[in-house]
Amino acid sequence: MNFLKRTIPLAIAFIMGVMMAFQYYVPHEISQSLLKVVSRWGITIGGFAVFLGAYSLFHLHMTKIRRKLPGWGYSIFVFLGAGITIIFGLYNGGEFFWNDKQEGTMFEWMYFNVQVPAGATMFSILAFFMASAAYRTFKARTNEATILLIAAIIVMLGRVPIGTMISQYFPIVADWIMSVPNMAAKRGILIGVSIGAIATSLKIIFGIERAYLGGGD
Amino acid sequence: MSIKMSRFFSLVISFTVVFSYAFPISAAGEKVLIAPTGFEAFDTPSDDGKSVSLRWTASPSASIDTEYVVFMSENKDGPFVTEALRINSLTMYEDNTHSRSHYAEVDPEKILSKESGRKNNKKEKAKHFFKLVITSGSSAMATKQIVSAFPEGDWFNWKKLNNFVLMVSFVALLLFFLNHAKKSPNLFIRKISGLDAIDEALGRATEMGKPALFVHGLNGMGSISTIAAVNILGRIAYRIAEYDTTLKVSNIDPIVMSVSQEVVKESYLEAGRPDAYVEDNIFLAASEQFPYVAAVSGIMVREKPATNFFMGYFYAESLILAETGANTGAIQIAATDSYTQLPFFITTCDYTLIGEELYAASAYLSREPLLLGSLRAQDVGKGVLIAALVIGTMLVTCGVGFVKYLFMAG
Numbered sequence: 001m002n003f004l005k006r007t008i009p010l011a012i013a014f015i016m017g018v019m020m021a022f023q024y025y026v027p028h029e030i031s032q033s034l035l036k037v038v039s040r041w042g043i044t045i046g047g048f049a050v051f052l053g054a055y056s057l058f059h060l061h062m063t064k065i066r067r068k069l070p071g072w073g074y075s076i077f078v079f080l081g082a083g084i085t086i087i088f089g090l091y092n093g094g095e096f097f098w099n100d101k102q103e104g105t106m107f108e109w110m111y112f113n114v115q116v117p118a119g120a121t122m123f124s125i126l127a128f129f130m131a132s133a134a135y136r137t138f139k140a141r142t143n144e145a146t147i148l149l150i151a152a153i154i155v156m157l158g159r160v161p162i163g164t165m166i167s168q169y170f171p172i173v174a175d176w177i178m179s180v181p182n183m184a185a186k187r188g189i190l191i192g193v194s195i196g197a198i199a200t201s202l203k204i205i206f207g208i209e210r211a212y213l214g215g216g217d
Numbered sequence: 218m219s220i221k222m223s224r225f226f227s228l229v230i231s232f233t234v235v236f237s238y239a240f241p242i243s244a245a246g247e248k249v250l251i252a253p254t255g256f257e258a259f260d261t262p263s264d265d266g267k268s269v270s271l272r273w274t275a276s277p278s279a280s281i282d283t284e285y286v287v288f289m290s291e292n293k294d295g296p297f298v299t300e301a302l303r304i305n306s307l308t309m310y311e312d313n314t315h316s317r318s319h320y321a322e323v324d325p326e327k328i329l330s331k332e333s334g335r336k337n338n339k340k341e342k343a344k345h346f347f348k349l350v351i352t353s354g355s356s357a358m359a360t361k362q363i364v365s366a367f368p369e370g371d372w373f374n375w376k377k378l379n380n381f382v383l384m385v386s387f388v389a390l391l392l393f394f395l396n397h398a399k400k401s402p403n404l405f406i407r408k409i410s411g412l413d414a415i416d417e418a419l420g421r422a423t424e425m426g427k428p429a430l431f432v433h434g435l436n437g438m439g440s441i442s443t444i445a446a447v448n449i450l451g452r453i454a455y456r457i458a459e460y461d462t463t464l465k466v467s468n469i470d471p472i473v474m475s476v477s478q479e480v481v482k483e484s485y486l487e488a489g490r491p492d493a494y495v496e497d498n499i500f501l502a503a504s505e506q507f508p509y510v511a512a513v514s515g516i517m518v519r520e521k522p523a524t525n526f527f528m529g530y531f532y533a534e535s536l537i538l539a540e541t542g543a544n545t546g547a548i549q550i551a552a553t554d555s556y557t558q559l560p561f562f563i564t565t566c567d568y569t570l571i572g573e574e575l576y577a578a579s580a581y582l583s584r585e586p587l588l589l590g591s592l593r594a595q596d597v598g599k600g601v602l603i604a605a606l607v608i609g610t611m612l613v614t615c616g617v618g619f620v621k622y623l624f625m626a627g
Contacts, residue, residue, distance in 0.1 A: 021384070024377070025373060025374055025377050025380075025381050026372055026373065026374070027263055027264050027265045027370065027371050027373075027374045028265060028266065028370035028371060028372050029265045029266050029267070029370045030370070031265075032265050042439065045472065046437075046471075046472060049470075049471035049472045049474075049475060050471055050504075051471075052471050052474065052475050053468075053470075053471030053474060053501040053504060054501075056471075056474060056497075056499075056500050056501045057500070057501050059497065060497045060500045063497055070519065071515075071519050074515075115505075115508075118507070118508075118511075119505065119506070119507035119508065120507075122507035122508075122510050122511055122537070123507055123533065125537055126533060126536060126537055129536050129537055129540040129541075130536060132540065133536060133540055133561065133564045133565055134564075136564065136565075137564045186556050189554075189556045189559070189571065189572040189573075190556065190572075191599065191602055192572045192573035192599060193554040193556075193572040193573055193576075195387075195573065195595050195598050195599050195602070196445075196554070196572065196573035196575070196576030196577065196595060197441040197442075197554070197576060198384075198387060198598075199387075199391065199576060199591050199592075199594065199595040199598070200441055200444065200445055200448075200576045201441060202387075202388060202391055202591070203588065203591050204444065206395075208395065208587050208588060208591060209448060209579060209580075209588065209591075211447070211448040211449075211451035211452060211480070211579050211583070212444055212447045212448055212451065212476070212480060213479075213480070213483065
């Protein structure tokens with residue numbers, strides 16, 4: 001059992017990891033074909049995994065409805081929404097799903113008039129959250145928060161016309177803050193992230209990091 | 218003819234020659250074209266074997282209204298009717314500099330298949346012949362020589378040699394420190410407050426009898442930050458199983474969900490609590506960004522988890538999720554390598570693991586000597602890069618430019 005659960009996955013991770021690491025340096029057609037094949041495997045596995053996701057979603061909400069858990073009424077909308085979408089998707093404007101996707105169907109109407117506006121509504125909430133988060137952060141309780149507050153005010157004023165009206169130096173200083181200290185910090189983080197990502201990849205390839213297989217060590 | 222007359226004619230001829238080079242217009246008002254020289258074709262180095270490189274020296278008659286056209290044939294004797302390349306004569310200089318040489322890469326198989334309107338399934342590669350012509354309006358001037366090349370695939374991309382050397386060096390460094398960690402297991406690792414707070418956060422959830430919510434980022438299993446998040450999930454699930462608290466894991470990607478289910482299940486098994494594992498607690502919340510935000514925010518508001526973990530790569534949803542969690546009064550620990558979202562997490566979460574700390578978390582939590590050794594290698598690697606940056610900046614400032622090429626991307 002340990003052989004199936006540990007040894008084989010570790011061997012696959014090692015072989016594929018080394019192979020794909022070297023693939024990056026080999027431009028030959030064979031190497032490019034290998035990359036294509038492996039990418040296709042990923043897409044195929046992803047296709048099957050959609051069924052697992054759908055099963056998980058429906059099973060979770062069915063359990064909620066069956067056990068009358070708090071908020072179970074919302075779960076009915078999951079089935080209603082998914083059911084109606086699937087029916088119209090398969091109906092395909094009267095041409096049914098075995099034909100090419102049709103334009104101007106009910107399925108498209110629902111996407112553009114329900115899902116897109118609902119998503120945009122969620123996104124628009126971000127503006128209010130940003131204001132409340134900024135209010136909390138900009139209370140100058142520490143030296144770092146004070147520096148952040150001053151930098152933020154300068155950058156904000158440098159990005160709007162009123163800033164230029166107050167002083168022509170605001171846009172210049174704002175640009176300097178963004179392109180020098182901000183860029184330096186960003187690049188510092190990126191270097192750390194890149195080395196961390198490489199180290200994690202190597203740990204997985206060499207089988208040192210096994211937590212992704214589950215369990216402790 | 219007198220000497221004076223002969224001097225006069227000599228002067229007129231000289232003037233005409235100079236003038237015709239400077240303003241090469243024929244009697245009919247058309248430009249006199251001079252064929253480019255040094256035309257050569259060769260297999261493109263470090264490629265997959267599909268392209269041929271062409272290089273030639275610019276023609277003296279090149280101007281804004283002249284074009285270079287390269288015709289291609291599969292036979293040396295032609296006919297040269299297939300157009301392989303057409304460029305303005307003042308573009309495509311070699312290495313993007315305004316040197317006197319033009320450089321272009323063409324894919325002969327693609328051009329031939331496009332012309333014939335069908336896919337070329339021939340496995341064996343053929344030699345291709347090229348002819349260069351300079352054109353302006355209706356006049357054209359071709360080079361005398363017909364050049365040929367045979368495209369071949371290469372087994373190593375020499376432009377990536379520096380990258381390869383760096384990779385091998387880093388692997389050697391990692392292996393050295395792993396070996397070192399085996400001999401002296403008590404390596405010093407600096408304190409990471411966010412990771413030390415995990416026990417405190419889980420203890421709080423246990424005391425309150427509320428669940429801990431683990432929120433995955435938006436990237437799939439192909440992203441290294443998601444793998445790092447799954448590694449941390451394994452450690453957290455092990456401790457949760459020991460504390461006998463409920464762990465909920467929200468996912469946006471079905472593959473990440475399946476992997477998370479296995480990881481949590483194994484962790485519960487290892488902790489001796491397989492009975493406490495509930496598969497429905499590791500669920501697919503939604504498969505799109507903002508429906509995911511709505512679903513997870515709803516869980517936070519309704520179930521009020523005592524602890525929220527945000528691990529992985531996040532986009533615009535980070536602030537909505539973290540701010541909703543902050544409003545419910547949960548202890549929040551975030552870890553992301555998405556530097557654009559870091560300010561939002563720092564603002565709204567109690568602890569934030571910045572960038573590389575996400576990758577260090579698994580080693581830090583497990584305290585395994587081998588994993589700690591890899592952290593040391595990571596730090597030394599970073600030190601070497603910092604030194605290279607400082608020394609490189611100084612050298613380039615002093616006019617020593619070769620150092621730029623050592624780190625150039627291939």
